Amino acid sequence: MPAKIPESVLVVIHTPALEVLLIERADKPGFWQSVTGSLDTLDEPLLDTAARELFEETGIVADGVRIALRDWQLSNIYEIYPVWRHRYAPGVTHNTEHVFSVCVPRDTPIVLSAREHLRHVWLPHVEAADRCFSSSNAEAILQLPRRLG
Template identity: 70%
Template structure:
């Protein structure tokens, strides 16, 4: 191999343009917000793409919550029933700064919204490559902090979905 030839590298697979948004909150409607490591000042809830086309959305949500926060859904103290599929989907244009992660020509993503109720005081262990810091905020303040309009709208829906879950 000459000095001008590139060594072969393992191609990083493109992201699947189908993702989850998980609004993690306490029964008192305090919402977990995290600051992105790759974009300081951009705050969000848990988000992440499917790892495989056939990965169930619930599995994507459970995996992303564990990866980004260290919160494990499915343990006795946080049963799978704590995670609710809100049956909402947002289709949005992928910000140009992140389009390189997707196959050429992919410009839109479908995001499925979930809510996860956790006890107040639930410990959070951030993935340092993904997030710099976190805050628990009242839901209205959390919505105001979101950089993404779809994330802000999901947080604003929180009281409606928690009331439905309580039979209200």
């Protein structure tokens, strides 16, 4: 398997009432997060990466009309957890994460990728932020009211 590109997207999925969808990692039970994923190629547009990961991990299709991704124009650089560094080229220790959000109806069907996630839950945004293992994910969720208002 080729080394992962240390550039990724974070997609916060929420309802108009600011309920946030969290998904539990299959490789780390108890680790809850929003949709995340790395670029497949260095030239893959970030919006395409966000749409692809959204679909792969939840089955949600961002059609740009009814369900549209919002690019926050926000990037976070963070240290890659040591447990996942083996997925990257030797010496790579940091990742650049680009933040997106998408608003969906609460009754949107969620189809998880069984190899990546165990289960999902909808939570009020503050409670969702508290459950996230990633600080940048939690911070993005807490920014939702300001970003959408």
